[in-house]
Amino acid sequence: MTPQKGEKKRLDVLMVDRGLAQSREQAQRLILAGEVSVGGRRDVKPGQRVAGDAGIEVRATEKYVSRGGLKLERALECFGIPVKGRTCADIGTSTGGFTDCMLQNGAARVFAVDVGKSQIHSRLRNDPRVILIEEMNARNLSPGSLPEPPEFLAVDVSFISLLLVLGPLSQIAAPGAECAVLVKPQFEATREEVSKGRGIITSPEIHARVLRKVVEAAPGLGWWPVAAIPSPIEGGSGNREFLIHLRKSTGPAQTGTGIDIDAVVGHD
Structure with a gap:
């Protein structure tokens, strides 16, 4: 339904x-990202009421259904991971x-795979290449959980x-499988560190420590850190946030990854 000229609606x-x-x-994502202008002004809000005939411009359209796609895109490019023709899994969809x-x-x-239900974008839900595994906690995955x-x-x-999560994922992954993991410091830091920053972790020292924790633990959980x-x-x-490239281990756990954590974090 097209709004009347004088009628105002939420942006x-x-x-x-x-x-x-x-x-x-x-x-809302586009507006909050500063990609939308109304009458040439970008200081707008999703709930702002504007005239039905207002001039609305979108500077850029989203390439993916969420910003997460941009994160994985960078990982695939930087890590040189091919996915064409491969069977893949999205853990935490x-x-x-x-x-x-x-x-x-x-x-x-x-x-x-997601612990929730009915969150995935309708375009993907209706894509025959997407097989939904909903209401599944990643830590409970085991051989046979996926087709x-x-x-x-x-x-x-x-x-x-x-x-x-990494241990169960190693159990369901194919031999030689590769993995791109998004590290969120607020879920790896101590409760005190998270509370102190009100959920926002800004310390490079904490960033380096939690990233190092994941990298060093990975070999014992069936994954070799690559980059x-x-x-x-x-x-x-x-x-x-940070991204780690892992490869499924085929032998006993090794030590020493060669990843310069401080360089990744930008911590001197």
Whole structure:
């Protein structure tokens, strides 16, 4: 329904009405990212009421259904991980940014695993290459949980340490599988550190410590750390995040990864 000339509507709703966004959630992300202007002004808010005939411009459209796709895109590029034709898994799917990125890079199929339900974008839900594994906690995955072992896994989990997830993922992964893991310091730091920063971890020392913790624990959980990089964008709450490239181990746990954690974090 097209709004009347003098009628005012929420900006995010109006964007959906005009086809400038697929959903209110996407419209809100674009607005908060500063990609939307009304009458030439970018200091706008999703709930701001604007005239039905207002001039709305979107500076850039989203490449993926969520910002997570941009994070995985950088990981695939920097780590040189091919996904074309491979069976993949998105652990902690949520809206499906990682899934979208894998599909756009040629994945044959993606097992979308999430502890929640009905969160994935409708476009991905209706894609025959996406196999939904909903209401599944990643720490409870075991051989047989997925239709077949994935050759590549992308991991973005919240409110749980990666140290509780990497072991089960090694058990379900195909031999030689590769993995891109998003490290969120606020879920790896101590409770005191998180409380002190009100959920925001800004200390480079803490960033380095939690990243080192995951890297050093990985071999004992069935994964060999190959490389690490900072995420190209911050998390939704402004937290810095990092990406680690892992490869499934085929022999006994090794020591010494060769990854310069301080260089990755930018900590002198």
